[in-house]
Amino acid sequence: MGPVELLHMSVFSQSFSPCGRFLAAGNNYGEIAVFSLSSSLSPEATEINRKPILTFTAHEGPVFSLLSTDTHLLSAGNGEISAWSWTELAKRNTKAVWIRRPQYKLSLEIPEINAMVINARDNSLAVGGGDNNVHIMDLESGIFKSVLQGHTDYIHCLSIREREGELLSGGEDGAVRMWDVRTGQSVHCVEVYKYEQCARPQHGKWISCVTTDSDWMLCGGGPSLSLWHLRSLSPTSVFPLSGCQRQAMFYQDLILAVGEGHFASHCLLGGEVKSLIPCTPPSLNTLALNTNSTEHRVLTVGGSSDQIDVFTNLSYRAFSLSF
């Protein structure tokens, strides 16, 4: 990988292994790199430990989404979903366990898959992407059970409401739709840009990040990042962040968000921005927290750079892994 390619690399997705010792990251060249967290976090780590233990080309197009189940790593690129076994990856064996593709109606171009999420209740995988629909696949059998239609433009992000078993999807058309997975119907549709306090017409109406913790929902993108109460479907707080946020998550009593701008924002639920932590990439795409391991509990962010910043303490960047 030459220096020019490294300069133009963007990291789009990340996922931690189920044991919590490895991090997989996907970039815009279709490659997935596996980093060993235990060696890079150890006290005697050197530059070599910050490089991946394994890099391989997984897809032809960019790897927009990575997801880990208990045993496998799922990656999605240009319209297809590949599964890799984590134990095999640790042994540097890069053969895919399976590759599947949802049934697309348009046969001319293959729509990209932007987001994947697992519904633990019925062991199914929901994928959303360029064909404006959410496809639901049963993980056991690999059959695509249903298609949720309703969005009028491509889907950016998906999230699961654990308690109610609902799926939330946010798309380019500015709508956040809540789906009941069993009936396949859209239960609610919230058009965020229509709410005056959230809308930012200068940025657009697209929703690029949706996340929920059953009672509350965070969504943002063109409109400002806002916190919504799901029972009443009303926006309770709007966060004054300047750029468009690409990923957000709830963590303890904070909200962590990354997007345009070279910092990770920590916000409080009331609407204040508590702090902006500077990071190396000039613009961030993905934020991941390692909840699978207690001793490697780190936060990693990646964006328009070949460096992935690792935070051991949320308040400052500890070091960077590089592709």
Next chain:
Amino acid sequence: MNEVIRKRLLIDGDGAGDDRRINVLLKSFTKWCNSGGSPEEGFTQYQRMLGTLAQCEFSMGKTVLVYNMNLREMENYEKIYADIEQSITSAHDKIAECKKEILRAKRIRKNRQEYDALAKVIQQHPDRHETMKQLKALDKELQQLSRIKENVEDKLELRKKQFHVLLSTIRELQQTLENDEKLESDESQDCTMENGQ
């Protein structure tokens, strides 16, 4: 090389310090035993040896004291070591407790903030008492108006009925009058017919 070794042995042959004193004492004792010199010399040598012996005893006493002191120091250090280990473990425990406290406090803060956020939204909506009062007033108005409507309708019904009665009476009267007229004209026709015959 041999010269150096010989010189070293000559200078340092007896060892250093106390060792040297003991060696010298032994040598002088054997010399004194074997010496055939005058009694004064022998006596001075004897005194000298006693002196050296005293020095050796003094040195030994010092060493014993130092040894005991070292033993006690060791004990002291062991105790301090054990104390510090204990305080380390208790500090660890306290840290774990504090971490749990922090998690609890964060949860509480999160709940409080959620509550505040919801309260903000609720504040924007009008007060429930106000709305209830407005509803009650509207209800009363509605009831009043419907009562008025009922009254008016009743009046209308009554007037309708009265007019109906009036009109039907008029018609009956008309009918009766017509009948009477007809009867009269019939009768008069009969009369004229009778008269004409």
